[in-house]
Amino acid sequence: MAWKRLLTLTRRSHRPLSTTASRSFSDAAVSTSSPIAPPTPPPPTAMIYDRLAESVKSKIKILENPDPRFLKYGSPHPTLKTHTHILSSPETRITTLPNGLRVATESNLASKTATVGVWIDAGSRFESDETNGTAHFLEHMIFKGTEKRSVKELEEEIENMGGHLNAILLFDEERMSRERDVITMEMKEVEGQTEEVIFDHLHATAFQYSPLARTILGPAKNIETISRDDIRNYIQTHYTAPRMVIVASGAVKHEEFVGEVKKLFTKLSSDPTTASQLVAKDPAYFTGSEVRIIDDDIPLAQFAVAFQGASWTDPDSIALMVMQAMLGSWNKSAGGGKHMGSELVQKVAINEIAESMMAFNTNYKDTGLFGVYAVAKPDSLDDLAWAIMQETSKLCYRVSEADVTRACNQVLANVHALL
Numbered sequence: 001m002a003w004k005r006l007l008t009l010t011r012r013s014h015r016p017l018s019t020t021a022s023r024s025f026s027d028a029a030v031s032t033s034s035p036i037a038p039p040t041p042p043p044p045t046a047m048i049y050d051r052l053a054e055s056v057k058s059k060i061k062i063l064e065n066p067d068p069r070f071l072k073y074g075s076p077h078p079t080l081k082t083h084t085h086i087l088s089s090p091e092t093r094i095t096t097l098p099n100g101l102r103v104a105t106e107s108n109l110a111s112k113t114a115t116v117g118v119w120i121d122a123g124s125r126f127e128s129d130e131t132n133g134t135a136h137f138l139e140h141m142i143f144k145g146t147e148k149r150s151v152k153e154l155e156e157e158i159e160n161m162g163g164h165l166n167a168i169l170l171f172d173e174e175r176m177s178r179e180r181d182v183i184t185m186e187m188k189e190v191e192g193q194t195e196e197v198i199f200d201h202l203h204a205t206a207f208q209y210s211p212l213a214r215t216i217l218g219p220a221k222n223i224e225t226i227s228r229d230d231i232r233n234y235i236q237t238h239y240t241a242p243r244m245v246i247v248a249s250g251a252v253k254h255e256e257f258v259g260e261v262k263k264l265f266t267k268l269s270s271d272p273t274t275a276s277q278l279v280a281k282d283p284a285y286f287t288g289s290e291v292r293i294i295d296d297d298i299p300l301a302q303f304a305v306a307f308q309g310a311s312w313t314d315p316d317s318i319a320l321m322v323m324q325a326m327l328g329s330w331n332k333s334a335g336g337g338k339h340m341g342s343e344l345v346q347k348v349a350i351n352e353i354a355e356s357m358m359a360f361n362t363n364y365k366d367t368g369l370f371g372v373y374a375v376a377k378p379d380s381l382d383d384l385a386w387a388i389m390q391e392t393s394k395l396c397y398r399v400s401e402a403d404v405t406r407a408c409n410q411v412l413a414n415v416h417a418l419l
Helices: 002-033 048-064 134-141 151-160 173-191 194-206 220-225 228-238 254-264 275-281 316-327 343-351 378-394 401-418
Strands: 092-096 102-107 114-120 244-250 301-308 329-331 356-363 368-376
Touching: 092 254, 102 254, 134 173, 134 228, 173 194, 173 220, 194 301, 194 368, 301 378, 316 356, 316 368, 316 401, 329 343, 343 356, 343 378, 368 378
Parallel strands: 102 244
Antiparallel strands: 092 102, 114 244, 301 368, 329 356, 356 368
């Protein structure tokens, strides 16, 4: 009897299992014959790549249909903006005196301070081989007092009014001797700055046997021989009324300022010769050439490649400013180059073929220099030179409107920063 009961219990326990299995098979058959349901987001137990893919899809949808509130003041697509209303305010007023001296003001009577400057159209461009360095020497002497006041008296008088001293002049042999030593030390410091040396060599080879080939400091032998008469002669020749502009900005009234200038600037020469006329007599000629200086003790190579640019008054100077912004600048320590708008910067940063690079655009009265300066490891120079020349030449035949618009906005932003 006991065995019969055990067999009966065993049969009863197996019957529900067989029924459940048959139902599951039938359910499976039904489910396979029904239409496929739409895909659903992967559950939390799904692989991480599936979840990442879904999150990326949702972000793409947001980018394709951005919230209009975020586009009220900006857009991911560059658009050219007008800045005329900013650049034209406040109004610049210019008055030319009978001796040719120009007076310019920008009045802002809400301001409590004013800035005044005297600008002279002169410099090392108008020196000779024998007097090269005179303009820079004069710059040093301009800070050494006047005939009526000592340095201390002048500094105290100006600072008591809340001003800042930046232009005084006194010719004293003892002071000149001291400044020779100062300029000689400055020259040694400049020789240790590779970037300064590179651009000096660039000008020397690009404008051979012309005024722009000379350095601003001048050669060491000239520093020792520049005399008081050389400086006085330079002032009398180039510091003339038609080549000077006196500018004031801030809490000034144009008529009152012009009246003060008429009283104080009475001893200036009225020689009508302009700087442009002097440049026309001794113009700068661009010469395609190359200079290489090898120093195995320097771990990095520094080089500059340049083309003939445009003068300040040439309409092409604006286009070159935009091209400079399109080529851009980058430094390895700053990072971020891989995502900048400049394709040259992207190539340099992604391939790590330079430590730093920058496009430059230098304008003079009759010519200019446009190019790229870079610092790189010696084994990267070939790749870097290729990238620079490729991206520069691409500006001639493949330029997108978005890149031009972005560069124009950058140029305008830089102009605003200087105001």
